[in-house]
Amino acid sequence: QVQLVESGGGLVQAGGSLRLSCAASGRTISIYTMGWFRQAPGKEREFVAAISWVGSTTNTADSVKGRFTASRDNAKNTAYLQMNSLKPEDTAVYYCAAKKGMAVATQQDAYDYWGQGTQVTVSS
Numbered sequence: 001q002v003q004l005v006e007s008g009g010g011l012v013q014a015g016g017s018l019r020l021s022c023a024a025s026g027r028t029i030s031i032y033t034m035g036w037f038r039q040a041p042g043k044e045r046e047f048v049a050a051i052s053w054v055g056s057t058t059n060t061a062d063s064v065k066g067r068f069t070a071s072r073d074n075a076k077n078t079a080y081l082q083m084n085s086l087k088p089e090d091t092a093v094y095y096c097a098a099k100k101g102m103a104v105a106t107q108q109d110a111y112d113y114w115g116q117g118t119q120v121t122v123s124s
Helices: none
Strands: 003-007 010-013 018-025 032-039 046-051 058-060 068-073 078-083 092-100 118-123
Touching (some): 003 092, 018 032, 018 092, 032 068, 046 078, 058 068, 078 092
Parallel strands (some): 010 118
Antiparallel strands (some): 032 046, 032 092, 092 118
């Protein structure tokens, strides 16, 4: 069993940056692919980014490519989402998730464990 806790969300102006953290407990995340998803008000939850367990493979949604970067520090049992050049349309609750195996999946149902989410609000 893996417990995930996100932090780092908040209110930021357009063009600003935030770094989200996802701290894992229960088991080491070194063997899990870590994913990031978001859900805006009135919309379905969508894939944002994911990183393989060794950090050598990443996948990023087209809507955030070039602005968001997923990373991880297995020694700290923590995954990160660096978000730069934020836009108002990035406003959402952001979730981290973990899945077993090396495949860097974009589908939500591929992930086994989820955090509770952290709110990111980008003002114009």
